[in-house]
Amino acid sequence: MDKSPTASGFDLIAPIYDPLSRLVFGNALRKAQAHWLDQIPKNAAILVFGGGSGWLLARVLSGCAPRKVIYIDVAPAMIALSREKVNNDSRVEFRIGTETSITADDRVDAVLTPFILDLFTEDELKNRLLPILYKSLNDNGLWLCADFAQPKTEWQRAIMWCQYRFFRILSHISADRLPNWQLLVTNLVLAEPQQAASFFGGLVVSTYWRKSAD
Numbered sequence: 351m352d353k354s355p356t357a358s359g360f361d362l363i364a365p366i367y368d369p370l371s372r373l374v375f376g377n378a379l380r381k382a383q384a385h386w387l388d389q390i391p392k393n394a395a396i397l398v399f400g401g402g403s404g405w406l407l408a409r410v411l412s413g414c415a416p417r418k419v420i421y422i423d424v425a426p427a428m429i430a431l432s433r434e435k436v437n438n439d440s441r442v443e444f445r446i447g448t449e450t451s452i453t454a455d456d457r458v459d460a461v462l463t464p465f466i467l468d469l470f471t472e473d474e475l476k477n478r479l480l481p482i483l484y485k486s487l488n489d490n491g492l493w494l495c496a497d498f499a500q501p502k503t504e505w506q507r508a509i510m511w512c513q514y515r516f517f518r519i520l521s522h523i524s525a526d527r528l529p530n531w532q533l534l535v536t537n538l539v540l541a542e543p544q545q546a547a548s549f550f551g552g553l554v555v556s557t558y559w560r561k562s563a564d
């Protein structure tokens with residue numbers, strides 16, 4: 351199967367992604383991703399979408415004690431690193447692919463979208479990705495999202511500008527600016543986030559929604 355330009359781009363940066371993100375953001379992105387994990391009940395089925403090199407997966411396995419994790423990433427190199435990091439843990443079903451690899455039978459108690467929604471345009475999020483993720487979530491399930499917030503200062507705008515140039519050139523992502531993912535998820539879930547926390551001077555936010563039972 352031919353790799354998409356996005357997959358090839360993230361394959362290329364897979365070995366340096368974590369050190370690079372730490373160089374720019376210190377521990378903020380990791381803290382944001384881990385912040386609400388304790389809200390996930392034990393023994394849950396969890397979908398991690400765009401998980402990256404596996405750091406979060408290791409935290410999910412050790413901290414949440416899930417019965418099953420569906421771990422999806424478009425970049426084969428990210429999946430290979432993740433497999434290695436968790437020693438091919440048998441609770442994890444690794445899938446190299448996009449949202450199209452989520453099937454109608456996939457039903458989970460928690461969806462995790464760590465620094466992935468920012469790669470899509472608002473149109474793609476609203477009309478394709480978010481509805482697919484939402485459908486996979488059981489009633490009362492949790493949707494944890496850590497991602498960037500709209501920049502408020504000059505230095506934050508500069509960081510976001512550099513990031514979008516970097517990922518558009520290297521990974522051919524479709525977005526050229528930050529989508530309003532918080533509003534789009536809130537509109538879809540028809541509920542405000544349960545809680546939210548800010549990091550890195552407010553440029554990073556970690557939040558979660560609960561899918562209502564009706």
Ligand SMILES: C[S@@+](CC[C@H](N)C(=O)[O-])C[C@H]1O[C@@H](n2cnc3c(N)ncnc32)[C@H](O)[C@@H]1O
Pocket residue numbers: 356357360361379399400401402403422423424425428447448449464465466469
């Ligand atoms: C910005 S990185 C974030 C990685 C990780 N979540 C983290 O914060 O360290 C985005 C990740 O999403 C993956 N990705 C990009 N587009 C994707 C898509 N359409 N479907 C699944 N994964 C995708 C990339 O391969 C990459 O691992």
